[in-house]
Amino acid sequence: MKMTQLFTTALAGCLITVALAGCAGGGNNDNNSSKNTNQSASSEKVKLTALVVKHSLTKDVNTMQWLNDLQDSVGVEIEWQQISADWDQKKSVLFASGEIPDLLFNATTDADYVQYQGLFEDLSPLINESATNISQMFNDHPEAKVLAETIDGKIYGVPRYRSVWPDTSPTMFINKTWLDNLGLELPTTWDELEDVLIAFRDGDPNQNGDTTDEIPMDFDKITSSYSPRLLLGSLGLPLSNYTQNGYFVEDGIVKNFLIDDRFKTLMIYLQKLYKEGLINQEVITQDYSKYQSLARGDGNIAKVGFTWGWESGDRFGNELRSQYVALPQLKQHSDSTHELYWSYDHYQIGYSGNAVAMSSKTKNKEAAMKFIDAMYDEKTSIEVLFGGMNDTDKGIKDNGDGTYQVLPPADAQLDPGTWKWTNSLADMGAFYIRDEMKQKLTLGEDMQRVVEEKSTYDQLLAKADVRINVYPQGFMKYSQEDINILAMNQANINHITDQSWAIWMTDASKDIEAEWNDYVKQVNNVGMKQNLEIRQKAYEAYLAQL
Known part of the structure; x- marks a missing residue:
């Protein structure tokens, strides 16, 4: 879509102002799976900026308790820019400016890395050095690494994987x-x-x-x-x-x-x-x-x-x-x-690329990578998808025995699907839902119905062979x-x-x-x-x- 030069200049200035607000650096902090009660004052946290492209239903991410707790546990403080519409039109202006937030969630495509060379960080070294959760995903599912890598072997966007969805869409x-x-x-x-x-x-x-x-x-x-x-x-x-x-x-x-x-x-x-x-x-x-x-x-x-x-x-x-x-x-x-x-759709449903990318100008790349990797933690990942495991978010119940349960909507006026999209980053988040979650996680009513209905095709889906007919x-x-x-x-x-x-x-x-x-x-x-x-x-x- 073409925009007038005046509108383009104005919008670029607005977005650049937001982007310049937070490429700050800082020290490293331990990556814990729960809130660190000994966390130092917020002024000592690493300040980062992040842009998230989310569903129009999704609430303000600053009100997601699990996300605030995650920042505390990693030792970062994030200023969020939230986009719910017209991102394809907005991003060309922002990317062309050369100044983007430290982290970009659900905001990039493979083509962006080619068109805007030098704008994004190659995450391969950081993943190899410290991203244990993402490395586990790549080890467990090598095809996820294939999805992430560019034709020359670099990784600019980390993919997401979820095991609990069925293997067919229709x-x-x-x-x-x-x-x-x-x-x-x-x-x-x-x-x-x-x-x-x-x-x-x-x-x-x-x-x-x-x-x-x-x-x-x-x-x-x-x-x-x-x-x-x-x-x-x-x-x-x-x-x-x-x-x-x-x-x-x-x-x-x-x-x-x-x-x-x-x-x-x-x-x-x-x-x-x-x-x-x-x-x-x-x-x-x-x-x-x-x-x-x-x-x-x-x-x-x-x-x-x-x-x-x-x-x-x-x-x-x-x-x-x-x-x-x-x-x-x-x-x-x-x-x-x-x-x-x-139709065997596991590759389409289970995987999707470019869940999160990083600016090449991020000052504290190690801290930014810690935060990214923390989202791929086993428990945190299901919170990203279904909502927080706490009394504020009311997305998931921890049964205390290593199993979890997706809770019914806290708002009785909403169906489970709408509640998920309202209460969490849902399918647009960054996560690694491990295969063992099929046994550990009790899904909501709507997804239980999905799994049951699609079991009709289990025998036919078993004919899928990734080397000859997928x-x-x-x-x-x-x-x-x-x-x-x-x-x-x-x-x-x-x-x-x-x-x-x-x-x-x-x-x-x-x-x-x-x-x-x-x-x-x-x-x-x-x-x-x-x-x-x-x-x-x-x-x-x-x-x-x-």
């Missing part, structure tokens, strides 16, 4: 109450699903006397996480680590489902369903908020029969969620012999030249693919079979072939690092 939901009202069983094939959707269209399954207000099927955009792309797993296509652009790995080869014959098969099926009025007729134009609100229905009257989402409470709301069940992966036909898959996009490194080529090509590719799938599905006069070969040729010619070659090279380099 769940396929169907309204079991509607099935029961119509005397129907859960479908097991695409053919049976079509029959069920027809019954949903015609049979007034929500029993409100109106046979026109039901939406048999609804989904987000075809390449999104919550869409019929999941049905490609019915055809033996191993989806993983969702990306917007359709890339996946099969037998060690990087491919793209948008030019795969199995996608053609799926589009022919969807075209048929759309023509029969079984798919939301506004599916192409609706945004995600509309997609979510439709599934929330009208009071206790459901509107959507079959769809995809993260979790039943999130997708349908508390009033309707009990009507829906997770539906196992479907076979295409009863006699199909395709291997079944579900696409690790976030871990793959590219040169700046390759990044530029990929971006330019992808814009040309998307121009064709986005229009094609939408027209194919909504225009029954289109002969997908007859148009397919020309479509694939066009997509390859505008850059897909080159992008696949670049990604294959990066994929093989990633495997070599494991």
Whole structure:
């Protein structure tokens, strides 16, 4: 987004003033996991500045007791700058000024380190010297270090890892109450699903006397996480680590489902369903908020029969969620012999990069590194994610026996997910949630439901093999030249693919079979072939690092 020169200058001056306020130095202090009652006066603490990009719901970080206690225990005093909106527009001005806060949480990308060379500190030496928690994360999960390292082996941003989330993002939901009202069983094939959707269209399954207000099927955009792309797993296509652009790995080869014959098969099926009025007729134009609100229905009257989402409470709301069940992966036909898959998203859900970075101008880098590493402590990490373990934050209960429990919202008006985002840094924080927390930590009601619903796909997810059928996009490194080529090509590719799938599905006069070969040729010619070659090279380099 372009800004006028006057606005840019004014904003830069404002941000620079904030950034210059705190690149102070000081002495080192012991890193304890609890508050040090013998801590010296605040004037003797190391003063640091930090910028945190947080969710719009998240409360003032200065009111988080666990965070104040952590600063005391490490011996630092932090002046926080908090950003909840428009960071992408603001950061270019701040970074271009050359003066940034000592620490930046959830504020940087790999591209920033290339564009603003010299602005950020290479953390590798500091991690090796003193960051025991981060070093443990790298030792336990070498792929986390691969994620953190640049193409030349430097670490400018420390990643985060969480073990307690499931290994897939989407769940396929169907309204079991509607099935029961119509005397129907859960479908097991695409053919049976079509029959069920027809019954949903015609049979007034929500029993409100109106046979026109039901939406048999609804989904987000075809390449999104919550869409019929999941049905490609019915055809033996191993989806993983969702990306917007359709890339996946099969037998060690990087491919793209948008030019795969199995996608053609799926589009022919969807075209048929759309023509029969079984798919939301506004599916192409609706945004995600509309997609979510439709599934929330009208009071206790459901509107959507079959769809995809993260979790039943999130997708349908508390009033309707009990009507829906997770539906196992479907076979295409009863006699199909395709291997079944579900989207394995562990790399996407369990890991994310650049949780925290440091300015190269930070005066006391050792103290700043101690504070960063303290956030990766076992107990502190779950406080970062779920809220403090104290009577003020009321996020987690320490059971006193080495186990912990995520507490229900202290505000009864909030659901567990909203409370987490309000009360903690949540998924935008810096943390290492160790694998043993799966046994030590009792999750909240919403996440227990997530784990239970997604267990439907456990057997299919077990087929994931990181060396032959898992696409690790976030871990793959590219040169700046390759990044530029990929971006330019992808814009040309998307121009064709986005229009094609939408027209194919909504225009029954289109002969997908007859148009397919020309479509694939066009997509390859505008850059897909080159992008696949670049990604294959990066994929093989990633495997070599494991």
